[in-house]
Amino acid sequence: MGGQDNNYLNTGKYQGILSWILSTDHKRIGVLYLVSVLSFFLSGVILGFLMRLELIAPGQTIVTAQTYNSLFTLHGIIMIFFFIIPGITASFGNFFLPIMIGARDVAFPRLNLLSWWLYIIAAVIALSTIFLPGGPPDGGWTFYPPYSIKSTTNISVAAAAAFVVGFSSILTGLNFVTTIHRLRAPGMKWMRMPLFPWTLYATSWVQILATPVLAITVLLLILERSLGIGFFDPAKGGDPIMFQHLFWIYSHPAVYIMILPAMGVISEIIPVFSRKSIFGYKAIVISTLSIAAVGYLVWGHHMFTSGMSDTARMIFSFFTFFVAVPSGIKVFNWISTMYKGSISLAPPMVFALFFIFLFSIGGLTGLANSSVAVNIHIHDTYFIVSHFHYVMFGGTGFAFFAALHYWYPKICGKMYNETLATVAGVIMFVGFNILYFPQFLLGWQGMPRRYYDYPAEFTTGNVISTVGSWILIAGILLMVFNLLRSLFSGKTADNNVWGGTTLEWQISSPPPVENFHEIPVIDGPPYRRKPEQ
Amino acid sequence: MERAAAADINAANHRDYAGAKLGMWIFLFTELLFFGGLFLLYAVYRSKYLAEFQNAATELNITIGAINTLILITSSLTMALSLSALKSGKKGHSLLFQALTIIFASAFLVVKYFEWTAKFSHGIWPGSPELTSQGEIIFYSLYFVMTGLHGLHVIIGIVAFAIILAMTNKNIINEGDYIKLENGGLYWHLVDIIWIYLFPLIYLIQ
Numbered sequence: 001m002g003g004q005d006n007n008y009l010n011t012g013k014y015q016g017i018l019s020w021i022l023s024t025d026h027k028r029i030g031v032l033y034l035v036s037v038l039s040f041f042l043s044g045v046i047l048g049f050l051m052r053l054e055l056i057a058p059g060q061t062i063v064t065a066q067t068y069n070s071l072f073t074l075h076g077i078i079m080i081f082f083f084i085i086p087g088i089t090a091s092f093g094n095f096f097l098p099i100m101i102g103a104r105d106v107a108f109p110r111l112n113l114l115s116w117w118l119y120i121i122a123a124v125i126a127l128s129t130i131f132l133p134g135g136p137p138d139g140g141w142t143f144y145p146p147y148s149i150k151s152t153t154n155i156s157v158a159a160a161a162a163f164v165v166g167f168s169s170i171l172t173g174l175n176f177v178t179t180i181h182r183l184r185a186p187g188m189k190w191m192r193m194p195l196f197p198w199t200l201y202a203t204s205w206v207q208i209l210a211t212p213v214l215a216i217t218v219l220l221l222i223l224e225r226s227l228g229i230g231f232f233d234p235a236k237g238g239d240p241i242m243f244q245h246l247f248w249i250y251s252h253p254a255v256y257i258m259i260l261p262a263m264g265v266i267s268e269i270i271p272v273f274s275r276k277s278i279f280g281y282k283a284i285v286i287s288t289l290s291i292a293a294v295g296y297l298v299w300g301h302h303m304f305t306s307g308m309s310d311t312a313r314m315i316f317s318f319f320t321f322f323v324a325v326p327s328g329i330k331v332f333n334w335i336s337t338m339y340k341g342s343i344s345l346a347p348p349m350v351f352a353l354f355f356i357f358l359f360s361i362g363g364l365t366g367l368a369n370s371s372v373a374v375n376i377h378i379h380d381t382y383f384i385v386s387h388f389h390y391v392m393f394g395g396t397g398f399a400f401f402a403a404l405h406y407w408y409p410k411i412c413g414k415m416y417n418e419t420l421a422t423v424a425g426v427i428m429f430v431g432f433n434i435l436y437f438p439q440f441l442l443g444w445q446g447m448p449r450r451y452y453d454y455p456a457e458f459t460t461g462n463v464i465s466t467v468g469s470w471i472l473i474a475g476i477l478l479m480v481f482n483l484l485r486s487l488f489s490g491k492t493a494d495n496n497v498w499g500g501t502t503l504e505w506q507i508s509s510p511p512p513v514e515n516f517h518e519i520p521v522i523d524g525p526p527y528r529r530k531p532e533q
Numbered sequence: 534m535e536r537a538a539a540a541d542i543n544a545a546n547h548r549d550y551a552g553a554k555l556g557m558w559i560f561l562f563t564e565l566l567f568f569g570g571l572f573l574l575y576a577v578y579r580s581k582y583l584a585e586f587q588n589a590a591t592e593l594n595i596t597i598g599a600i601n602t603l604i605l606i607t608s609s610l611t612m613a614l615s616l617s618a619l620k621s622g623k624k625g626h627s628l629l630f631q632a633l634t635i636i637f638a639s640a641f642l643v644v645k646y647f648e649w650t651a652k653f654s655h656g657i658w659p660g661s662p663e664l665t666s667q668g669e670i671i672f673y674s675l676y677f678v679m680t681g682l683h684g685l686h687v688i689i690g691i692v693a694f695a696i697i698l699a700m701t702n703k704n705i706i707n708e709g710d711y712i713k714l715e716n717g718g719l720y721w722h723l724v725d726i727i728w729i730y731l732f733p734l735i736y737l738i739q
Contacts, residue, residue, distance in 0.1 A: 107549065107552045107556065108552075108556060111556075170560075170563050173559075174556055174559045174560060174563075175556070177555075177559055178552050178555050178556045178559065181552070181555060182549055182551065182552040182555065183552075208559055208562060208563055209562065209563075209566060210566075211563070212563040212564070212565075212566035212567035212569075212570075213566055213567075213569070213570050215567055216567050216568075216569075216570035216571060217570060220570075220574075220678070223659075223678065227659045227660060228659060228660035229659045229660070229674035229677075229678060230659070230660070230667075230670050230671060230674050231574055231578075231671065231674060231675075236667060236670045236671070236674075237578075237582065237666075237667025237668060237670050237671045238578075238671060239577075242574060242577060245573075246570055246573070246574075249570075
């Protein structure tokens with residue numbers, strides 16, 4: 001592939017599949033992750049498709065209640081732990097972080113490969129629950145006791161998978177922080193670093209400082225189920241709400257693990273396709289760091305109905321409103337960047353605009369959730385389901401696709417069909433809204449989440465939603481088809497297809513083995529444009 | 534700039550002393566947060582079951598706990614001595630101190646083993662029917678989980694030092710390149726510090 005003689009795709013120590021799974025080249029590991037997370041995304045999509053099909057009519061339609069419970073649990077575990085948390089960070093982050101800061105690799109290349117292996121081992125453990133006696137876990141990806149202690153399904157095995165994948169996440173974070181501290185090119189001061197590396201830096205710290213709490217929590221759950229230690233069992237003096245606290249001390253910051261790199265991707269794409277420098281670089285950097293910091297103080301908003309003092313609820317509610325401010329700052333900066341720009345609607349920009357639209361809906365409905373009174377009304381309803389799919393799928397998911405279309409020519413050295421990519425994006429956007437918007441209304445009317453059945457008055461909304469899932473899946477399949485086909489028949493891509501200003505566009509496509517023949521010297525802030533560009 | 538020098542090293546054989554140490558410190562943060570979850574549970578349940586916690590703690594043997602504390606602190610000293618010996622070129626001394634660290638760490642586990650089996654023979658283990666009050670159940674679960682996880686870290690430390698010892702012997706770790714020994718030492722001091730907090734929380738405050 002590609003015109004370059006000596007690029008990362010045709011040079012390596014081993015041959016065939018070993019050249020990938022034993023490689024310590026950050027670019028190859030990035031591609032390994034990319035293929036893995038996309039595979040898990042598609043598996044999660046199939047599970048989601050089956051859930052929507054079950055919900056097309058009231059009563060039992062295609063699966064039993066127990067199967068449905070396992071479907072939404074596995075859908076959650078796969079999408080959260082194996083797609084969206086490693087998603088952008090481990091794939092595009094691995095590939096582009098060293099290049100964008102002018103380094104030859106990450107700080108610990110072998111540890112990087114170990115991260116991927118741990119991720120795959122965790123995935124095998126998680127998927128083994130389907131085949132082990134006892135059956136796949138039920139009760140949801142959050143593993144709430146007391147049910148998770150009593151369930152006879154393979155919850156301990158699934159929890160062990162979460163433990164191992166957490167280890168992988170910690171090692172990636174540790175690696176990236178050290179890389180950014182130690183390996184920036186000469187002259188790349190902190191405030192000269194592009195915004196995608198900045199968001200990776202903030203994300204990595206959250207991975208480092210939050211994931212260990214999940215590790216101890218799921219470990220205690222396993223001990224609870226095997227030895228009966230009693231920490232979360234009221235009969236033995238424990239308290240299930242302590243599990244919820246520990247779980248969300250990790251899992252709320254984890255939301256920012258998912259969204260921050262997505263914001264980084266959008267901050268890269270918007271200036272390139274507006275032919276302008278980014279507006280408010282410093283504000284975006286500060287808002288990135290403050291999202292990471294304040295994100296630790298809001299976990300209680302998942303537990304407004306669990307039993308908590310009014311003071312605690314008011315404080316958590318306040319911080320939840322507060323954390324929306326830096327997100328808002330980013331949206332305003334992206335829009336200001338586009339103002340008076342020469343906007344080109346190439347596929348990455350189309351996906352980025354969809355991101356801004358969908359993320360704004362997700363973010364604003366998040367404010368509705370964070371006010372205590374409203375929250376108690378909509379808690380555990382489809383309003384919540386819709387809200388987090390708008391943020392996670394409409395936000396991070398669409399940013400992932402934006403990144404995929406933005407960097408595809410750099411990774412593969414090939415160009416895809418841009419018209420087809422845009423058509424696929426528009427179909428996905430339309431399908432997405434038809435799928436998830438009715439769920440806001442259903443939830444507001446009181447339809448609870450996680451049931452395979454519902455009263456007849458919710459039928460219309462559910463039918464519309466299920467039809468939306470078909471349109472969305474059609475769009476996804478078209479996108480995947482377009483990208484796969486271009487691997488074989490795509491035209492050779494130029495080194496700088498989009499006219500980007502960051503370092504990855506200054507090297508050949510696909511990049512050479514150690515990225516740079518000579519380490520670049522940085523003499524100014526990122527995103528500067530020469531007049532003729 | 535020192536960073537420029539670090540960045541210019543060929544990735545295939547790069548060696549970055551400060552980077553390796555930074556990575557280790559970050560790993561230690563994750564260990565603190567890992568145990569932090571347990572300390573949080575301890576704080577909540579202690580305030581909930583204060584009288585039962587105080588009562589249950591009197592069952593523990595302070596002398597044995599104190600002996601183990603002494604053993605572990607001494608092992609941290611030999612650990613530090615092995616590093617300074619290697620830095621000043623005394624490989625033999627360093628190997629001796631590393632071996633002593635492994636011996637002290639093993640002694641800690643032996644004492645722990647006798648302590649645990651004594652508890653078992655008195656009918657105390659997680660889920661034991663002889664534990665009557667809820668506070669007592671939680672206290673001993675915390676005791677076994679916290680000292681158990683700490684003990685697991687001691688075992689990992691012993692394995693790590695066995696590898697470090699072999700590497701020092703083969704001069705892979707040497708006077709000029711001692712970062713693996715230093716990072717092993719950082720890990721060992723952390724295991725030590727966690728015990729320094731566990732000892733008063735479980736044994737001393739009654």
